[in-house]
Amino acid sequence: xxxxxxxxxxxxxxxxxxxxxxxxxxxxxxxxxxxxxxxxxxxxxxxxxxxxxxxxxxxxxxxxxxxxxxxxxxxxxxxxxxxxxxxxxxxxxxxxxxxxxxxxxxxxxxxxxxxxxxxxxxxxxxxxxxxxxxx
Numbered sequence: 001x002x003x004x005x006x007x008x009x010x011x012x013x014x015x016x017x018x019x020x021x022x023x024x025x026x027x028x029x030x031x032x033x034x035x036x037x038x039x040x041x042x043x044x045x046x047x048x049x050x051x052x053x054x055x056x057x058x059x060x061x062x063x064x065x066x067x068x069x070x071x072x073x074x075x076x077x078x079x080x081x082x083x084x085x086x087x088x089x090x091x092x093x094x095x096x097x098x099x100x101x102x103x104x105x106x107x108x109x110x111x112x113x114x115x116x117x118x119x120x121x122x123x124x125x126x127x128x129x130x131x132x133x134x135x
Contacts, residue, residue, distance in 0.1 A: 003117075007099030009041040010049050013056045017089060017098075033109060034095035041099050052102040052123055056089065059125035060097055065105070065117035072124070073109065093118065 019037065025081045054060045059074045073087040075097050085132065087094040096108035105119045 005104060007037060007041045007104075007109060008050060008053045008055075008101070009038065009043055009099045010046040010055055012046055013098070014043055016039065016056070020077070020090075023048055031095065031123070034058060034098075037095070037099065046127075049126070051126060053126070054097045054100050054123055055126060056098070057125075058123055058129050060123050061121040062093075062097065062123055063101050065119065065120055067072060070121050074125075 009122050017034075017038065018120055021031065024031075034063060054075060056075055056077065057080075059072065061070050061072050073085055073093075075089060075094055076082075076086045077087045078090055081088055087097070089095060089098060092108065092110050096106050097120070100118075100120045102120050102122055105117050107115050107117050109115050
């Protein structure tokens with residue numbers, strides 16, 4: 001995905017994420033890309049979030065280019081990790097998911113110095129759809 005493709009994030013999510021990043025003693029190299037994505041994001045009110053966009057606490061189906069296996073994870077804050085089906089916003093893949101819409105792809109650096117292309121297949125749960133605007 002080129003960086004000209006838009007990503008969306010709610011003002012609640014961006015404020016919470018940046019507050020956590022600001023408290024970290026130093027931002028890890030892999031989180032610099034997350035900060036860059038947040039800088040270019042279109043920030044909207046929670047009730048204005050498009051239904052097809054990954055936000056915090058969304059359950060998302062995604063895959064890596066070259067692999068047909070679809071993974072399902074719920075994007076959460078680190079303190080909310082409860083199962084292997086959850087993925088932290090600060091994990092490399094978690095950082096890549098935020099703000100993407102169904103069908104969008106994004107090249108993302110991985111810890112092994114390789115870049116993988118991540119594609120959003122479906123957003124099966126988004127808090128705004130169920131009325132949980134501040135979740």
